[in-house]
Amino acid sequence: MISGVKRLGLFVVIAVVGMTGVAQADDGVPGVDVSNWTGDIDWAAVTSGGGKFAFVQATEGTNYRNPRFEAQYGGAAGAGLVRGAYHFAQPHESDGTAQADYFLQNGGNWVSDGQTMPGVLDIEDNPYKDKNGKNNCYDLSKEDMVTWIKDFTKKYREATGRHAIIYTTTSWWQTCTGNSTKFKSNPLWLARWGGEPGELPKSWKKHTFWQSADKGPLVGGGNSFNGSESQLKALANPPAEVRVSGAAKSRKTYTVTLSNTGPHPVKDIKVSGRAFGGQRVVKAPGCRYSGTAVLCQVAEVGRGQKVTLTFTTKPKRTRGTVGMNVTVGSVELTLKAG
Structure with missing residues (x-):
């Protein structure tokens, strides 16, 4: 669930x-x-x-x-x-x-x-x-x-x-x-x-x-x-617990952190994202990316451990709102930079 x-x-x-x-x-x-x-x-x-x-x-x-x-x-x-x-x-x-x-x-x-x-x-x-x-x-x-x-x-x-x-x-x-x-x-x-x-x-x-x-x-x-x-x-036998946090570090850098706060290891976590505001993804270590889209498959987050994903983008403009929409499971978050 x-x-x-x-x-x-x-x-x-x-x-x-x-x-x-x-x-x-x-x-x-x-x-x-x-x-x-x-x-x-x-x-x-x-x-x-x-x-x-x-x-x-x-x-x-x-x-x-x-x-x-x-x-x-x-x-x-x-x-x-x-x-x-x-x-x-x-x-x-x-x-x-x-x-x-x-x-x-x-x-x-x-x-x-x-x-x-x-x-x-x-x-x-x-x-x-x-x-x-x-x-x-x-x-x-x-x-x-x-x-x-x-x-x-x-x-x-x-x-x-x-x-x-x-x-x-x-x-x-x-x-x-x-x-x-x-x-x-x-x-x-x-x-x-x-x-x-x-x-x-x-x-x-x-x-x-x-x-x-x-x-x-x-x-x-x-x-x-x-x-x-x-x-x-x-x-x-409780369900797994994962906390997902994200931040826009700048107009070019975004992070998503998966923190396992529960009693079980969590495996095969899919993280997908799409840049908006006229920018494209140019770097995403450990993930696949093309144009505005990025897709990551995290093999496992052990109990008490964290995994942080970093996405780098190249904006086409210097003003206006830019950011990324990120989905983890059925949960969505929006990372914005002004």
């Missing part, structure tokens, strides 16, 4: 898709969350009981890895469940980047297999107050906590191309981040035990997951996905 918004001469976006605004289903799609404390799991019973997804704890801080992770995570996948890993934050021990690194290296990395959801940052009330002497916010200020979460989610995004899911409670988020609104791109996994999700943290208008019970009817915690099963699968 390709969609675009044209801003003359400057900026176009194609196929930018997120999951923070999924449509709400009446009952949601049921799933579970498990950890080492859950023990051995009969995953066939989970699927026969209607479960469609599972979250498995991978890590905590920078010194704990769930010893049952491989068995639980692999078992969920083997049973046909969509699965994801989660990291239990200890923000007083080390910075967000370090804990994201540890998570990525110990089971939290996202893979493009159609079955793996983005990783989860589990950040909530400090459960070890009697041991570490910290308050519910781990003795971090609101500003420092927001910075910590930013560091974690930024590192995860850079490493995987995905926005980490954030698991939290509304009360903790309000108290410990000052109800920050800076994480709208991260899907919310809301923890609130009861019959209704209730009030959401201010960053989000809808929850993506909801943990409604500490002990659910299947195994581990009771959870639901706020959408359809097809939308759940789309969270594990």
